[in-house]
Amino acid sequence: MPAPLAALLERATALHHDLRFESVRAWKARTGGLALGFMPVYVPRELPWAMGVLPVGIFGGGDQLEIIRGDAYYQSYVCHIPRSTIELGLSGSLDCLDGVLFPATCDVIRNLSGMWMMQFPDKFARYVDVPQDFSTSLGGAFYRHELMDIAAELERRGARPLTEANLRAAIAEYDANRRAVEALYELRRNEPWKVPTHELYLVLKAGMVLPVDEHTRMLDEYRAAVVADVERRPMDQARMLLTGSFCEQPPLGLIKTLERAGCYIVDDDLIAVQRWIRGDVAPLAAGRTALDAVVAAYLENGVPSAIRYIDQDRKGRDLVERVRQSGAEGVVFCAPSFCDPALLDQPMLVGALDAAGIPWTSFKYAENTGQFQVIREQAGTFADSIKLWSGA
Ligand code: SF4
Secondary structure (H helix, E strand, O other): OOHHHHHHHHHHHHHHHOOOOHHHHHHHHHHOOOEEEEOOOOOOOHHHHHOOOEEEEOOOOOOOOOOOOHHHHOOOOOOOHHHHHHHHHHOOOOOOOOEEEEEOOOHHHHHHHHHHHHHOOOOEEEEEOOOOOOOHHHHHHHHHHHHHHHHHHHHHOOOOOOOHHHHHHHHHHHHHHHHHHHHHHHHHHHOOOOOOHHHHHHHHHHOOOOOHHHHHHHHHHHHHHHHHOOOOOOOOOEEEEEEOOOOOOOOHHHHHHHHHOOEEEEEOOOOHHHHOEOOOOOOOOOOOOHHHHHHHHHHHHEOOOOOOOOOHHHHHHHHHHHHHHHOOOEEEEEEEOOOHHHHHHHHHHHHHHHHHOOOEEEEEEOOOOOOOHHHHHHHHHHHHHHHHHOOO
């Protein structure tokens, strides 16, 4: 591997493993700014960034954290990310954060917001009740009010005021970032051997702690490096769409296992906040403010997902469309154990795939799953069956 590419991946790997958020601590020491954590799946990062506040994605402890106290807070039939997040909080790893946003992803994250308020009463903790009504006059007005509330609280805690100019600038930076992410997904669709998903994942995840401009540079540099790397050649792998991993993330070893089992992952919902809005936020219609654009992006351009209460047929149609657009030959439902939103939607999505004649398989994981042999056999068999029999 060329040295600059190896160095870039080494940096992304170090950020992935850094559960003390040292890069965030360094950024705060350098700039004097606030840092605002957020849980999956979606918050509009443009808003804090416009106020000089670094948005920081919290994705649990992965497979590197021993849970000692976190298990006491949750029943055994709840997913893993809230217990590792509590563990990180109680151990002081997250003390560099001046606050945390808990978007209305599911009951687990809502309950986590309450625990956070009790455990860390001096910190800003906010349950962001994103609307499930997608009209401008109702859901839009409510959402705008939520965002203004958050901005007011950040300003009370020392952030600079939210203005039209600084929000427009932040939107432009995040739009550039979304386009860079999309360019990598496009490259992976076209030449998946150039962009292994275990690498793409690390580069995307770096964006959860880096300032957005720095992350966009990393994405661009990674893309240029893999395009130029002539050692990366195609192999006879089956093209898969991976879905269900939008909140608690699979361990990196699981992604590598799928690839070693003969799968090219050509679409996914990993680190979903970066692709939650389709297209740019920026288009500012006449008379629309920057905040209007942020609200409209959520209402109109959010991806059809398990945490969006919309017509189930639309979600099924969207998945089938994503399969077609990515050229995937099969779908892997890969969801966290006990993830209500992902697992409740899955039967409807399976129905849509079956109706469209698209093969699929499914399994579950926890962020700290350590044994992949069964998954390797299952995914390998699925990939082989597609290569041998699908459409032949
Ligand atoms: S993994 Fe699923 S159930 Fe658990 S917090 Fe995330 S969305 Fe909620």
